[in-house]
Amino acid sequence: MAEDIRPDPDALLAAIQRSEAATKRGKFKVFLGMAAGVGKTYAMLRAAQRAQREGIDVVVGYVETHGRKETEALLAGLPIIPRRKVEYRGVTLEEMDLDALLARHPQLAVVDELPHTNVPGSRHAKRFQDVIELLDAGMDVYTTMNVQHAESRVDTVRQITGSTVQETVPDSVLDGAEMELIDLPPEDLLKRLDEGKVYVPERAELAMMNFFREGNLNALREMALRLAADHVGQDVHDYLQAMQITGPWRSGHRLLVAVSASPSSPHMIRWTRRLADNLDCPWLAVYVEQPQPLTEENQERLTKNLALARELGAEVITTADAGVARGILRVARQQNVTQIVVGKPGGDSALDWFRGGRLLRRLVRESGHIELHIVRPEAVEKGERSRRWNLAGESSLWQYAAGLGVVSLCTGVNALLFSKVGPQALALIYLLGVVLLAFAVGRGPTLATATASALMWDYFFLPPRYSFRMTHVEDVMMFCMYFVVALVLGQFASRVRWQERAERRREERSTALYLLTRDLADAADVDDMAQRLVRQVEQAFKAKVAVLLREPSGSLARTAHHASTFAVSEKEQSVAAWAFRFGKAAGRFTDNLPSASAIYMPLQTNRGPAGVLGVALEGDHQPTLEQRDLLDAYARQAALVLDRLRLDAEAQQAHLVEESEKLSKALLNSISHELRTPISAITTAASALVEPTTPEPLRDTLAHEIQESAARLNRLVSNLLDMTRLESGNVKPRLDWCDAADVINVALRHNERELSGHPVALSLNQPLPLAKMDFVLIEQALNNLLLNAAHYTPPGTTVEIKASAAPGEMTISVADHGPGLPPESLPHVFEKFYRVPGAPAGGTGLGLSIVKGLIEAHGGRVEARNRPGGGAEFSIHLPVVGNPEPALDAVV
């Protein structure tokens, strides 16, 4: 390669992530053998003993020794988790205690027999799922497996041994594993078998004897060697790519396998996976939906086939097209596929041959530069047929009845017209009936109606009438032509109808999604969104719905959100928690914890799961592929919205923090200045007092200075405390009947010293009625106003205090003859930390905001204005409600 090849950043990142994940995720080692008896368990336990000697914390989760002495001896010294006893149909069975093992959390867990199927009712259907959970929890795992259990090797094994392996392990599980091949020449294994050293369960003895033939064993040995070699290849591949070494693995291929409901599909899927493995390339599994509806049996098989493809690592795409070839080629072009894998037509009816052949011909003709693989289908087990020519299909009896009706009607009409027009025109009437009918019913009834109407036409209207006989050649021609035209038109119409229906279904799906999106987008908060989600899913699936959200602690809520329509029991919650933890669907109709009563879909966001959506479908029907897809889309959409809501909340929080940071900065600036000034005055004066040289007359002045500064500090602290109290909402006025004149008096007395330089003009609009207020708080508000007046006006100017009462309101105002307020400052003077520009030093900008807070706590309001004659005026308006009952004379 001439061009400068840099390591693909994505590939590099993936390699790094994989190695990172590996450090977090446990290491996975598989002791691989070709058959039972090669000594996998023995080798695994020896490795475990070695690890324990190296100081690693090893615990045995599950080991089956089959009573072999040497193997049992190796268990000595290894801690063993007691097995869980499970009651199943009256039999007590033993399983690995996954939870105990997770709780014990050793560095290395030893778990025998990876392909084992757990007793129904266990958390996972398969042991390899238990192992994945252990690995995800960060434990290393040693396990054993025979090569025939590898999913992609199942077909080969069947070809070699003639028996189908039921317990399989998906290759994707093995992908990250280190493999140690436990090899034994077949003749040695057979010798061990003869000596009775190999455990063979009695019930399967016969099959096993057939299995343990030298030829079989040789083939299996080769498979095991290759599987182990493939895994070495994966490691080397990662390394080479990370190290920027180019090599033949960069094939650039992309495979596509056409999947159908056919029982031979799994074979093709596995074949493609092996090819993709060899070519080291991605692969797609594509299903092209057909006009003909699938029977329930086929639907189920299709779901299984697609699940298999997904499990083996394929990207699964379903598309709808009347022509399979066209659909496949469309997807292939969209996805830049380089090779297509299809089955070789091999059905047992001539029709299958015809149809398959047509598909292949079209693919060959139209595939262009895309290569084709045609794979011979596996011999399908007896009783299973790929597809039935199903005349009835979904067409029910009424459709045939409708056909009959149309034929009778047309015959009736024709009988009336017969005297006026010739038989050829009457054929058109029948044709019209058939075409119209085809829009309403399935293919079967259309075909039947076309046939019946042709016969009717012949019998009633073609001469000789009332006989099926045709005398003229042209009549025979007419009859045949009519038949063909009716069939073609009928077929055509029914296809149009199907397409319309498919279109409508797609539209319904996108409408449902659109509605959900729009509805969720309007959600104001998480609670609202949960309610909307529940409502939408309930409507779309006619199911009960539960939503569990992530708690701030990061774990899943113990109970369902209150909007949920079914209660999630503790057992079900653990299923949801599993889905939450592993980001995979769990529960009913899934592979994980299928004994649950609902499906649990994790709401995955790119910042981890935000919650779980639980859907309890009615009845026992497996959800269709479409429903699954829609549910997936719903979960994704909900997750997106949850993510957005959380981001919004965070942004808002950030904004608040920013605001409060700005405020506290202003506070700090102001406070530090305000605190330091009197403190430095006190320090300076006190240090001068300490000096013996300070002359006596000066000492008095210094002492006064200290007093002044301390008073100022005290005021500042009081202001801050008041502000804090007001802000925290702790100020609750204790309303009592008060005499406003008395309040003013007390405030004046309080500030006697501060106001000493200002004449005070008191004008009380006597007699002031008693009003309900908190004496202390109103006095404090007045204090602040008086202090401001004293502080911000030149000495000698008068401070005027007025009080008046109007019905419903009492007003107290403090006016000065100072410079007044700049007009632009008027709206801001009551804001926290606001200081009028150019105001003399000293003051925090808190005084007036405290006044405002105090008065508003009374339900009153404050005002600031400039007086026409100069100077500022601040007024307090308090609501006055009711009158006190008249005071009684004391009984003396």
Added chain:
Amino acid sequence: MSENTPHQPIILIIDDEIQMRRLLRVTLEGNGYRVFEAANGQEGLIEAAQRRPDIVVLDLGLPDMDGQSVLERLREWSEAPVLVLSVRDGEEDKVAALDHGADDYMNKPFSTAELLARLRAARRRAQPVADNVVFHSGHLQVDLSSRLVTVKGKEVKLTPTEYSLLRLLVRSAGKVVTHRQILKEVWGPNYGEQTHYLRVYMAHLREKLEEDPSRPELLLTEPGVGYRLKSEV
């Protein structure tokens, strides 16, 4: 006066701040008091029992127990006047302290002159007062034995309620009397919450006794707590 202190009055300071105690000791010893200190409530109660002080200065915020409960415990067996000295400036605290038997209440920070005056007033009140003593303050003169009230030598006519209000204040001259105390004493135990009676009658009294009723000099309001009749010390 206690018999074991013939010359110097004994004063007990209960305050957890050492700086405060030091300052008070210097000031009070300079003014002729014998000073004892306690840094917490328990210690304060023990000291009070041992030293039999003539007057107690009590801080409310103590490390081991609340000042209010020290006051209650002390009142179980001692009649010595207690001056509460606290940074708590909420009127609830003042009222509670006064209702629990404190003689007076001062906020920190305070001025020395004020403290000394309050202490003097408290000690004088603690001495048994004969009913026939004539009370003077400014232009006001009250002869409790003959029920004669004069301002600048002129007799002032008071209603019976006004008089009993004035008499209560005269008896506690210089000391804050809480709203509740006044209402209960003058109007009876069921009138403890009728503050507006007090406001109305106090306005009447000021009208009759003060030189400038809008700037009272004798009948002083203690915001949120009660009233005090200024006494000449």
